[in-house]
Amino acid sequence: MSPLEIAAVVASALGxxxxxxxxxxxxxxxxxxxxxxxxxxxxxxxxxxxALQAVFATLSLL
Structure with missing residues (x-):
């Protein structure tokens, strides 16, 4: 796993x-x-x- 992917996992778990x-x-x-x-x-x-992550990001802004 790359450091970027680890950061995403940690941020997701924290969220x-x-x-x-x-x-x-x-x-x-x-x-x-x-x-x-x-x-x-x-x-x-x-x-x-x-694209699905873009949808999730957009919905989190609404």
Whole structure:
């Protein structure tokens, strides 16, 4: 696993934990996780998964 992918996993796990605790900081953390995963998927040439992460990031902003 690359350092970028590890950062995405950590951010995602932290976001889920914060969501379970009902702490509003979960939204920006999950946005960061989506962006990081989007970059990981782009580098792996998984463009549909990249687009899905873009949808998740957009929805977290709404």
């Amino acid at each position: 889920v934990w914060l969501t379970g605790r009902r702490i509003m900081l979960c939204w920006p953390i999950m946005l960061i996780a989506s962006v990081l995963y989007g970059v990981v998927f782009w580098q792996a040439r998984l463009y549909a998964d990249t």
